[in-house]
Amino acid sequence: xxxxxxxxxxxxxxxxxxxxxxxxxxxxxxxxxxxxxxxxxxxxxxxxxxxxxxxxxxxxxxxxxxxxxxxxxxxxxxxxxxxxxxxxxxxxxxxxxxxxxxxxxxxxxxxxxxxxxxxxxxxxxxxxxxxxxxxxxxxxxxxxxxxxxxxxxxxxxxxxxxxxxxxxxxxxxxxxxxxxxxxxxxxxxxxxxxxxxxxxxxxxxxxxxxxxxxxxxxxxxxxxxxxxxxxxxxxxxxxxxxxxxxxxxxxxxxxxxxxxxxxxxxxxxxxxxxxxxxxxxxxxxxxxxxxxxxxxxxxxxxxxxxxxxxxxxxxxxxxxxxxxxxxxxxxxxxxxxxxxxxxxxxxxxxxxxxxxxxxxxxxxxxxxxxxxxxxxxxxxxxxxxxxxxxxxxxxxxxxxxxxxxxxxxxxxxxxxxxxxxxxxxxxxxxxxxxxxxxxxxxxxxx
Ligand code: TYD
Ligand code: MG
Numbered sequence: 001x002x003x004x005x006x007x008x009x010x011x012x013x014x015x016x017x018x019x020x021x022x023x024x025x026x027x028x029x030x031x032x033x034x035x036x037x038x039x040x041x042x043x044x045x046x047x048x049x050x051x052x053x054x055x056x057x058x059x060x061x062x063x064x065x066x067x068x069x070x071x072x073x074x075x076x077x078x079x080x081x082x083x084x085x086x087x088x089x090x091x092x093x094x095x096x097x098x099x100x101x102x103x104x105x106x107x108x109x110x111x112x113x114x115x116x117x118x119x120x121x122x123x124x125x126x127x128x129x130x131x132x133x134x135x136x137x138x139x140x141x142x143x144x145x146x147x148x149x150x151x152x153x154x155x156x157x158x159x160x161x162x163x164x165x166x167x168x169x170x171x172x173x174x175x176x177x178x179x180x181x182x183x184x185x186x187x188x189x190x191x192x193x194x195x196x197x198x199x200x201x202x203x204x205x206x207x208x209x210x211x212x213x214x215x216x217x218x219x220x221x222x223x224x225x226x227x228x229x230x231x232x233x234x235x236x237x238x239x240x241x242x243x244x245x246x247x248x249x250x251x252x253x254x255x256x257x258x259x260x261x262x263x264x265x266x267x268x269x270x271x272x273x274x275x276x277x278x279x280x281x282x283x284x285x286x287x288x289x290x291x292x293x294x295x296x297x298x299x300x301x302x303x304x305x306x307x308x309x310x311x312x313x314x315x316x317x318x319x320x321x322x323x324x325x326x327x328x329x330x331x332x333x334x335x336x337x338x339x340x341x342x343x344x345x346x347x348x349x350x351x352x353x354x355x356x357x358x359x360x361x362x363x364x365x366x367x368x369x370x371x372x373x374x375x376x377x378x379x380x381x382x383x384x385x386x387x388x389x390x391x392x393x394x395x396x397x398x399x400x401x402x403x404x405x406x407x408x409x410x411x412x413x414x415x416x417x418x419x420x421x422x423x424x425x426x427x428x429x430x431x432x433x434x435x436x437x438x439x440x441x442x443x444x445x446x
Pocket of ligand 1: 089090091092093094095096097098127130131259260261262263264
């Protein structure tokens, strides 16, 4: 009998090699290769028939609400039948809590199966009591063997399956340990086949490794339809559910939650929440409007500029890109003659939010300038705009939406790029267009 073929696979990124390697050529990780059995080729199935586009019927109501609006939004408007959703995040961030809470709403479809490889039914029951969940249609299965899970699923035919977490599930057909990339990929694939065949939506929970990627990330992210990341700071009650990939809706959508004693509470007006503890008339603080997915969000940007006691000044950025902050500091230095060379600079986005769009540039600059000059920016002012290397303020997208959101929350003066300021319709708020950073700073601080 020929020897079963084995492969060596990087446990960090999934790269495979016919021989053991000390360092992964793909992700650079050391000592990450383990031996895995090569996956047996899948049997050829009946070949598919080509169909003309108009002849395909798609039923409109193949989406179901989870009863949690913020979760529905990140899914693109609810759970799609037969879809596979990967929910990733740090251990302890609230993934199990969120899925358990969503099951209550999903029982209107019928029986739902919650497979837990991490917690005992008693532990889940205690959590459910805290969350006030008691539906008889939620079936708990403490099981880690893939084969048993599929057998039981076939028997009770649930309308939705949750796997908590994929790292604990293993297939008896593979020799490698639970949690290895080979196991994760194979189990996820088999579960996905089940989901597609039966039209059962599948939620797969996956823990994030220290490096910030879901273990076996590349393989899983390719297989599933939707990838959601649950983010947040352990010390902060706010949690953000972010859509990273979605075959059934827009990406970059976010859902905002607050972790309470009795589980996750939806935050339907995040702008208000992120600004709720804002200190008024304090130097180094300014409000900007960021767009996350389809929603405008008002956030406070803070900066602290202090004389450095070390030779090399410190630059720290939380929630915004540090390279971007360094670039903006250079522009301030050159354009406004601010001597920031010997200063420590700290920039922070309040509430644990991460902002990736350049619209935040102007606010970062304003906060740094305000702290540097020790001069507060008026409480009713907000600002946004992309800053170019020569100090010009560039137009950004969806200015109208941002301005309206700021107006809704009582902000009276917006300092925005000139080309975003032209379109003023019956508003009682003042919108001032600035051509460049010099102008903007002058208006912000008289
Ligand atoms: P959990 O959902 O177990 O996280 P994950 O599945 O992502 O590992 O969340 C656990 C944390 O949430 C734990 O630190 C306690 C906290 N928590 C609350 O604050 N309130 C609650 O009602 C629940 C159920 C958990
Ligand atoms: Mg959990």
